[in-house]
Amino acid sequence: MMAGHDFYANKNVLITGGIGFLGSNLAIRLVDLGASVTLYDGLIPDLGANFFNIKPIKDRIKVVIADTGDRSAMDHYVRHQDIIFNIGMHSCHLDSMKDPVFDIRTNVVPQINFLESLRYHNPETRVVYVGTRAQYGRVEKPPITETTPLNPMDIYSVSKQAVEWYHMLYGKICGLQPTSLRLGNTYGPRHQMRHAKYGVQNYLIRLALDGQQIEIFGDGSQERELMYVDDVIECLLLLGERDQCAGQVYAIGTHERVTFLELVKEIIKACGSGSFAHVPWPKDRKIIEVGHVVTNYSKLTAHTGWTPSTSLSEGLSITAEYYRQYKKHYW
């Protein structure tokens, strides 16, 4: 973990999706850095909100439970914030194809209302938006960079791209200073572990810890970049404190790439239990599968100095230990 981040001392910081995976890990860091943190969360069923996530800091933060698109609530809470991390969105690729109307209603519409709240009550604030690598979809010419053509392969990923553009346009509408991080698969403590609908790499850890068999669709040869949550939080902090990142979009990845098969083997090793078997691709998964993931994150490094610092085996080991210890709060 890098030192620094004096920037955040006594800063007012709002985090949407604040009780979920990224939000809670970020909040814990921010409290440690002396920030005044407000967590805003809609507690949408099946998503990552878990009050156990924020137990270590619960007496040192403010918690607001409301929908991101609730103008009454958001108009109030965005005021006087120095920086906002906009993390809270419904994030299941598969569900978005089953019920696109629900995806638009729970992602696109609330987000545009959130931006309207900023426009009228904190128009020039810094906002770090967490987008998704899936905005690129299946990539014809790897590695991924910020200029890789956008090719979202499911409704959720279209919504994420639209909302990223909306953020950028509010720079023109009201002077907002947005940054977008197009984040890929991230694992670590405080992820939801009840289902595999999103963040599947985390659910695999549950299966392994429970001594169960992990199903690998096809041969598992597709390459993945797994981001450890502490590295991602470090990146978010850097993006938030640097003015020159305003108006910018960043791709993020790691130099350590593994095939899905290798990942499963690493997970089983870190957990000390579990097994795997190959099964055919289910049709609904196959049509949204993006193939290899290889990212060139040199723009991010150039602008912020960020590089990932946690190896996969190290990250998986910490993660397995966390869930072993706090299993009853996540299973």
Place this chain on the structure above:
Amino acid sequence: MMAGHDFYANKNVLITGGIGFLGSNLAIRLVDLGASVTLYDGLIPDLGANFFNIKPIKDRIKVVIADTGDRSAMDHYVRHQDIIFNIGMHSCHLDSMKDPVFDIRTNVVPQINFLESLRYHNPETRVVYVGTRAQYGRVEKPPITETTPLNPMDIYSVSKQAVEWYHMLYGKICGLQPTSLRLGNTYGPRHQMRHAKYGVQNYLIRLALDGQQIEIFGDGSQERELMYVDDVIECLLLLGERDQCAGQVYAIGTHERVTFLELVKEIIKACGSGSFAHVPWPKDRKIIEVGHVVTNYSKLTAHTGWTPSTSLSEGLSITAEYYRQYKKHYW
């Protein structure tokens, strides 16, 4: 006008935005070709719906007045359609920046509901979606082609891109056969002439016919490609009848480029009245101005044989005559 289009004889065709500019011109051609045409229109205030547009065919078509996102209506009317032209969207760039929530509510949400109607009641139909050139925004490396990076510069253009992607994804969700035409500035008979909020090139014709002064923002040196409506209708017919256009996106333009200043002079000439003056750019217009427009439409020509066949002076002359004759129905 090209001959042919036997494809449409006795075909059931639904047109959203059917009483507007493109919809009504398309309907008139389709009726002539022997198609069984249903026009669907939400009569949204300030948009192009005008019952005078369809007067020549009013006894030979079916007209449905309902919102595009009205599942009761749309679930019923999409059935048994052989091909659907999805044209009806709210289309003001400037309004979308003033009230983004309204844009999402009137464009994105109804369109996803429209696609759900297709999914459950006509899942594999051909749909020709009319997108906008503005999905590209300000283009760094002209000419525009289908692979030019997407850079929408206002909320409306983001919505149009999102809805284009939604169409393509329904190919995966239910086997829909969508085609998108990213259409630029189009002029001709049957456009709304009450305000300049969209389709400004048409409003300029009104100003000239009324002997008024046309304001040119800045020096008017930005290049434009003006599409004549009959050429666009010809293109839509070709896209609808060719199976190989399913799943494809097309850029469209014309070989005859003019600066905005030249366009204004041509309009004044065609109308035989009017004048012009240069004025500074209004701030709200400047931030959404896209600069030069130059398109390479060779993919469209290769797949359909389409090329534009109406010169600007010819098109403006026909258009000026139309509005001179039917002024009372449009002013």
